[in-house]
Amino acid sequence: MALQWSHSIEDIDWDELSALYRAAPLGDKRPDWLKGVFTHSMFRCFVRDDGRLVGAGRALADGADCSYICDVALLPSHQGQGLGRQILSTLVELSRGHRKIILYAVPGKEPFYRSLGFRRMTTAMAIFEDQGLASRRGYLEEDS
Template identity: 70%
Template sequence: MSARTGAAPGIDTLQWSDATDAVDWDELSALYRAAPLGDKPPQALRTVFSNSLHRCLVRDAAGRLVGAGRVLGDGVDCACVCDIAVLPSHQGIGLGREIVARLVERSRGHRKILLYAVPGREGFYRQFGFRPMRTAMAIFADEAGAIERGYLAED
């Protein structure tokens, strides 16, 4: 384990980048489907990653995209960790933990760092200091789908 982050062996051999200039957006879209975090079209991913304050793109030794995540932020008050995805073949080795740790560290200095988790995975984020909010509310484009997947409570 890495003393810095507690990452599993092998994490440090991966290629880490914040740059989007060489991203294959179709490959990133496939990663999100495989993770599985849903169908995120390539052009939409180009937009959201380009508009994000911080990005974390991870490639294996062969250059294959195996993990990703991003942070929306204003640089002072609020940052939001979004879209943490790890290819199934690389899950369970600490890669997701390392992506979140790096994004949280880059977001330090904001008054608050937010995220919303896949239902059932909230406990994973406690190790980074995240705590449940009592006042969080959301508007989803697909409200029925968000309720079905457990993101929204029914009134």
């Protein structure tokens, strides 16, 4: 694997990035939407293998208090090889100096994130665009 790492959005093909998220599979994220969220993210990480985009991630950060890591994705062909861990470690390192680093995770992946030093928050709350879908996918607890 000849991996090339980048933090710049200047040479990103937003259609290619959108296809990466569909393949990962992390859902349908439109190219224009991705351009907006990656443009507004303080930290970004892109990984190419011989020119092909195979991994990406970003962190929204305010420069002091909070950095929020999200949208970390890998093509299935590159999963299970430690590349996801490297992307996350890079985003954590870029986020150092913030009082807290928060991660939005796919349900079931908690042991992986725990191995990187993340711990479950007991106070996190969310409002999703589609609350029902988020609940069915395991992102929300049922109200008691």
